[in-house]
Amino acid sequence: MKPPPDGPFPMLKHLCSLLVVALLASPHSLSAADSIIVEKGKPHAEIVISDKPARMTKLAAKELQQYVAKMSGATLPVVTERTPGKSAIFVGMSRHTEALGLATQTLQHGAFRMASGEGWLALLGADKDYVPIEPWGRKRDKNETARVNAEWDKITGDTFWNTASELYQRYHPELDIWEMDDAGTFNAVNEFLRGLGCRWFAPGEIGEVVPKVATIPLPQVNRTVTPDFGFRRFSYYTQHTGIGDRALWDLRLGLNFGAEIAGFPQICHGLKFVIMREEMKKAHPEMYLLQEGKRSTRSEGVPNLLSPLLFEKQVKHVRAMFDHFHEPMHNIDLVDGYSGLTSDDPAWMAQLTPERGWRGTMSDHVWGYLNRVALEVNRSHPDRLVSALAYGAYTQPPQKIEKLSPNLALIDVRHRQEFWDEAKWKERRQWRAEWLKKLPSGKYISWDFCTNARPEQVGRPVVYTQQISRDLRELKGVSLGELVEIYAHPTDKEKSFGYNDLAIEHLNLYLTARLYWDVNQDVNALLADYFTSYYGSAAEAMRAFITHAEANWMHMNTDAAKIGESLDLLAKAKAAADPASLPGRRIRQIADLMKPLEALRMQLSRKRETDLSYRVLETSNTGAKPLGSKPLDGNVDKAWWGEVRIAPLIKLRPEDTQPKCSSSFQIQRDGSTLHIGIVCLEPDMKRLQISTTQNDDPKLLDGDHVSLLIETSSRSYYEISINPAGAVYDLDRATGGRGLGWSSGAQVAVHRGSDRWSIEMRLPIVGDEAFVLDPTKGIDGSRPTELFPWHFNLGRNRVRHGKAERTAYSPTGKTDLHVPEKFAKLWGR
Structure with missing residues (x-):
């Protein structure tokens, strides 16, 4: 039976209101202990639990006791034996509920029962305690990881990564629960509390609503409540740091980790556990993709799906997971970042179908491999499922496979917030229909995102309540459930970000979680x-x-x-x-x-008169050595800087003559530092015009120099000029700015060679409100992103024979750079 569509627990609320009215009208009519929980702030009931309660039962009893006290001021005792003359609230299964004939054996995925009788109320679910299987990791520690991997090696006879090495993340010691524990009784308690007006819209006390109620009657109820979706999981970016108040909030929202459906490991990129160990990389390089003449073994490694040995190893790994950990489902999907790859191997490249567009480029290639793995595993374990993502360049269904393996479950990765666009909504529905035709198992899970609070993305009030409701209504009866990936600040570092990560997203998540239980609300x-x-x-x-x-x-x-x-x-x-x-x-x-x-x-x-832009790459993505470890000597060495995103400087005005000496630059990011490399070719190095060797000397602008003008998302604008002697002239040109009293904090080095001079600049990004904290130091603003870009221009001034040759990245049409309307967009990811 589902909760009625007019809100959570309306029957209880109605009964409570009637009983309160009756009590106030006739103080003696409901004075018997078996009809009241709290009367005028005094307890008339007790919470009765088992002698040996499950972990979640104990937490549920504590939850009920805490919120009844918050509402009424009355503390209900928690006991294992009933006290004569007192109403009993049975929380969880016990000999008392067994005597009443209340069973929970058929309740799954956090479903619960609520029943009442003369002098008692029962709130109960299955409450199965999760028991981890050895070997599993107890903490984030290299030695601990090595230990559990070594134990796993003994079991598998191979060098796979133990997926249980990070299992500690799923245990919350402050609550003494595993996320995999059944929470049926906890859900029943919270449904009862919701009926009294309690709400948990967001994590922590600031997110809860608790009404003040002097009297709480014992309700009459007989309900079994089951969710519309069994699998209801929120996954936070920073799970490894702990999730604090969010763990309890998840429970109050009625989520279900769903290990009984999808297993305990992560349900994405499962192939990495086969190939990410260094021992595997050294022993079997042929299992890794050939790129730029080398086997791609960096980081987790890039799999070569044409390798027979890779296929053999993955099948072996999946079977070991089923045999040892008894998992109902195991993910076999590829490593993250596989989409968009290229290879030196012509046979591998021939597998791709770029004519299908980005979302289908790898579909036949990837799903051909995954389906072969699934079919082979099905021969030995026909009662188990393997899962894989419809994701990135393999989002669309494969064309060369009519029917997928009967043990294959699909995890469809979407962005529900995009469904305001009807074209995208219809496209995803069509793809889902095509997938389901190919999916004999019928096992479908959706994957959504709430990641708008990322530092590079934060700002917009992204709300999509109607899309949530419409989409989940369609998924009812189709999907086993859903995982939502959520951006979250690392625990204990929330204040350093200056904003609450769920200030807006909590509403989308709250509605999603409530609709998981009843999409018809x-x-x-x-x-x-x-x-x-x-x-x-x-x-x-x-x-x-x-x-x-x-x-x-x-x-x-x-x-x-x-x-x-x-x-x-x-x-x-x-x-x-x-x-x-x-x-x-x-x-x-x-x-x-x-x-x-x-x-x-x-x-x-601001009126922009150019659409010119420059995308900043992270130094780790250039294929060169990391710039953060390079000696700062001014030499823009390709071994460190690579040969990506090299942009030329061109003449400022159409009528200017072509520059005699070419110039170029690169910008890369490493953490909160921008690395800017500038190369100025110069055949006449002996006649460099160096007008000063002193910092902040305006004479610097009279000679050879390079100027960088930067408008951040919060400040317009800064100027940093550097000459071949390494002198720096920087000032804040914003209205009300500090002028020459400002310092960029940049580290600068200049290199002079035989036919060029070059600059390396390391520019610290101080962050939002830097101007408020100290207006004399640093670039004010968060790092440039696609949503919140910076704008800039970079130019060179070359002086010979009393004349200046001026070039810039973005031509201004004037004789100088100071035209903010012509600043190019600077952005990154």
Whole structure:
């Protein structure tokens, strides 16, 4: 039986209200102990659990006790024996519930029962304790990883990576639970508390709503509640650092890790566990793809799907997982980043089908291999499943396979927030229909994302409640469930980021989790409850803000007017709530997260007269040595800088003559440092015009020099000029800026060779609000990204015979660089 569509637990709320009214009208009519839980702040009931309760039962009892106390001030004792004359709330299975004939054996995936009788209420689920199988990792430690891998080697007779080496991440010592524990009883307790008005919209106390209730009657109820989706998993980016309050929030949302469906290891990129050990790379290089004349064994390694030995090893690995860990499903998908690869091997390249477009380029190649693995495993383990992703360049179904192996489960990777675009929505539905025709198992899982709070992406109020509801309604009866990948700050470092990672995303996640249980709930009713409960006096103002955000977030990276409208609506909401109140603090979290939009609006409002751009690569992606370890000597050496993203400088104005000496630059990023390499060819090195050797001397601009002008997402603009003697002239040119009183903090070195002079600059990115913290130092602004780019120009001034030859990356049409409208976009990922 599903919860009725008019909200969670309406029957209980109705009964509670009737009983409270009756109690107030006739104080003696409900005074018997068997009809009341709390009366006027005094306990009339106790929480009864088993002598040997499951882990989740103990946590559920604590949860019930804590929130009844928060609501009413009454603390219900937790006991194992009933006390005569007191109402009993049976939490979890015990001999008491067995005597009442309440069974939970058929309840799966966190489903639960709620039943009542004279003087008692039962809240219970299966509550199966997860028991890890050895060998598994207890902590994040190299020695521990080596230990569990060595134990795994004894079992497999091979050198695979033990997928259980990071199992410790799934245990939460502060709660004493595994994420794989069945949470049926906990779900029943929280459904009861939701019926009394408790809500957990976001993690932590700031995210919860707890009403004050002096009297709580014992309800009459008899329900079995099962979810529409068995697999309900949230996966946080920084799981390895711990997830803090989010662990308890996940439970209160009614999630289910789903190990009984998909197993305990990660459900993506499972092939890496076959090939990532150094012992495997050294022993069997033929299992790795040939690229640029070498076998690609860096990092996790890139598999060669044409290798017979790779096929043999992966089948062996999957069978070992089934035989030893007794997994119901194991992921066999490729390593991350496989899409978009090329190879020196003509036979490998011949497998690709670029004519199908990006999403189908590798479909036949990848799924041909995966299907062969699945078929071979099915011969020995027909009762188990293997899974793989529809992802990247192998998102579309293969054309050369009519029917996939009967043991193959599909994990469809999508971005639900993109479904505001009807064309993308229809495209993904069509692909799903095609996949299901090829999928005899019918086992389908969706994979979604909530990653808009990443530092390089944060700012827009991305809300898509209607897409969530529409999509999940379609998936009911089709999908086993869903994993949502979520950006989260590392635990204990949240404050250093300056914003709450779930300030906006919590709403999308809350609605998603509630709809997992019943997709037929009215999403607008859930939203109405959210606005009223969460924002109090600012409810209507926040409804207007969220409604605008849902309709316009997708345009806020390009439309200054939409950003302005959103910020104005949020300002009205802030004004409607006491800043010190919980609603005021919640709105403040959203405002903090949206700060980058204020600067972006200013950027977008500026008239741009060029679409020129430069994409910054991370130094680790250039194929050269990492620049962070290079001695800073000014020599733009290709061994370190590579030969990627080399951009030339051209004449400033169309009427200027072609420059006699060419110049070029490269920009790369390493963490929070921009590396800028500039090469100025010069056949007449003896006559370099060096007008000063002193820093911050304006005479520097009279001679040979290079100038970098930078407008960040929060500051317009800075100038850094360098001459062949290594002198630096830097100033803040922003209105109200510090002029020459500002220092970029750049490390600069100049190299002078026989036919060129070159510059290496390391420019620290201080971060947002650097100007507020210390306006005299550093580049203010977060690193340049695609959503929040910087803008820049870079030029060279060469002086000979009293004349200046000026070149730039972005021609200005004037005799100098100082034309912000002509600044090119600088961005990266």
